[in-house]
Amino acid sequence: MAHKQPGVISRVFTFLGKIINVFQTLIGVVFIGFFILIIGGMFADDLQPMPDRGALYLAPTGILVDQKSYIYPLDQLLSGSHALDSETLVRDIIEALDRAGTDQRITHLVLDTDYLEGAGIAKLEEISAALMRFKQTDKPIIAVADNFNQAQYFLAAHADKILLNPLGAVMITGFGAYGNYYKDALDKLKVKIHVFRAGLYKNAVEPFSRNDMSAQAREETLDMVGRLWQYYSSRIEQLRSLDKGSINDLANNLHLKIQAVDGDSSLLAQQEGLVDQVAGRSAMRAYLNQQIPGDIDGEFNSVDMNMYLAHIRREEMLLAQADNRVAVVMAKGIIMDGDQPEGSVGGDTLAQILTELSKDAEIKAVVLRVDSPGGSAFASDIIRDAIGKIAEKEIPVVVSMGSYAASGGYWIAAEADQILAMSTTITGSIGVYSMIPTVEDSLAALGIYSDGVGSTDIAGIMQLDRPMSKQAEIILQTSVENIYSRFVNLVAAGRNTTATEIDKIAQGRVWTGEQALELGLVDQLGGLNKAIGVAANLAEISDYSIVYPSRILSPYEQLVQEISNNISASLSWLGASHWLPSGIGLKAQSILSPLKYLGNFNDPRSLYLHCDRCPM
DSSP states (O other), X not given: OOOOOOOHHHHHHHHHHHHHHHHHHHHHHHHHHHHHHHHHHHTXXXXXXXXXXXXXEEOOOEEEESSOOOOOHHHHHHHTHHHHTTEEEHHHHHHHHHHHHTOTTEEEEEEEOTTXXXXXXXHHHHHHHXXXXXXXXXXXXXXXXXXXOHHHHXXXXXXXXXXXXXXXXXXXXXXXXXXXXXXHHHHHTTOEEEEEEESTTOOTTHHHHOSSOOHHHHHHHHHHHHHHHHHHHHHHHHHTTOOTTHHHHHHHTHHXXXXXXXXXXXXXXHHTTSOSEEOOHHHHHHHHHHHSOBOTTSOBOEXXXXXXXHHHHHHXXXXXXXXXXXXXXXXXXXXXXXXXXXXXXXXXXXXXXXXXXXXXXXXXXXXXXXXXXXXXXXXXXXXXXXXXXXXXXXXXXXXXXXXXXXXXXXXXXXXXXXXXXXXXXXXXXXXXXXXXXXXXXXXHHTTOOOOOOOSSTTTTXXXXXXXXXXXXXXXXXXXXXXXXXXXXXXXXHHTTSOHHHHHHHOTTOEEEHHHHHHHTSOSEEOOHHHHHHHHHHHXXXXXXXXXXXXXXXXXXXXXXXXXXXXXHHHHHHTTOOOSSOOOOOOOOOOTTGGGGGGGGOOOTTOOEEEXXXXXX
């Protein structure tokens, strides 16, 4: 008897079933591999011992930051180590350099900047101080790269030997501050922008109310950019023993100089004294093998920063911890109302952290690290109030300014016992503004109108589909002026001077840290480590540990963070490291980049202490 052939539908379902079985198998393999990585990460430290003698391999990735931005759990799981590598903590670099300088196991520093995307000049200055401390130990620093942008080269300039790829370049072009202006575009869309501000130099609203930079903004920005460029160029000239003015000459005449060498950018870099040797990757590795102690195969020994810090911190855990603690609290990003994740400063979030510290008997001093252009006036005052509660308990509060501590960033710093900044920190911007758009003309062009009645003359005061009334304008401008007066007075009280004297240097103008020191807005120049030392001295303690309190994570967030960290460690254990990587370049800035921050402005009264010259 002949076998009956299955029908078409039956064969289709059989085929689909086989496909599903294949997918189930693949999913199982993926999950098995996933958990192998997790388990591998848990034991990664034990599988990578420190070399007896070798180099510290320092290869910062992404953007240099004081606090890593929060990554949503699902994004963190899907992107794995790539999300974690998008930012590098400045304090990790400084700690690694300072410990390596006195560590007999570390004989050299290999500085690889190709994965560094960008950094604020103040953060580069802070790392520069740590590199100079390392140089004083007479341990050689070797910098290697495919290409150098300005931030990368600033760090590489500290090296005793700089090697550049034959197809590479050193791109030093100077500092600029350019933006887009939207007045004509908004006029075409019939959007009216109502601006209220206090402070002649409070220019954050200019892109929406003008088509170009105002004279005041141009004067202020040109002065700031010039000062920062002077610091950068003179520091490079000093580190590389170049003639004064040579870096400025290179930038201004780059088109002529590159023509003179027929477009050979690596040759130009060598001729200008910016690099010591042009070498391909194989030649670079051969050079490092010659200079640094190696294994039996002749390959130089090295340990990367993360693994080195893991060893150092594990060794320290074996030592008894001091009872006294100095808490370092991070205020990084735009200041916003309510609870916010890392990457933004939440008024309620930071206030809660500070309140908990005030209740901890082991906390003897607090260092507030401010790296913020400001933001919500309301949230800034919530934080200032929480700092005041710590001061009431006679716990010293010291502010350490990062790249920016301006406007709202200065509001929360003003009443500290001591304020420290880097010479290139951008601070000040003591001013206030409010900006309200109305779209009544836009809607009218579409045939949409607003009409109705109210019980008072101001019942529809904040309806954006109606023209702004004179009453509303008076209310908003008066509110702005009131906040500005409060700002000036709290700064005057915090700096032990008069409101009249502060008003002279306020007006929304920004200053470098060096200028702020001269004006009395800061007390000392120095980085985070110096601020910690100042706080300990004020607390009269010499034996202490440092803690970094942060927002309390949910159990789910803690689990995801642990899994991601283990995956990152596993990839390192499996040999997935970057060695002489190709440069990934700076991200292109979008024309609409100023608009992306509008969603971060959530002050309940639309009153902002924000520095427009402090891009974040």
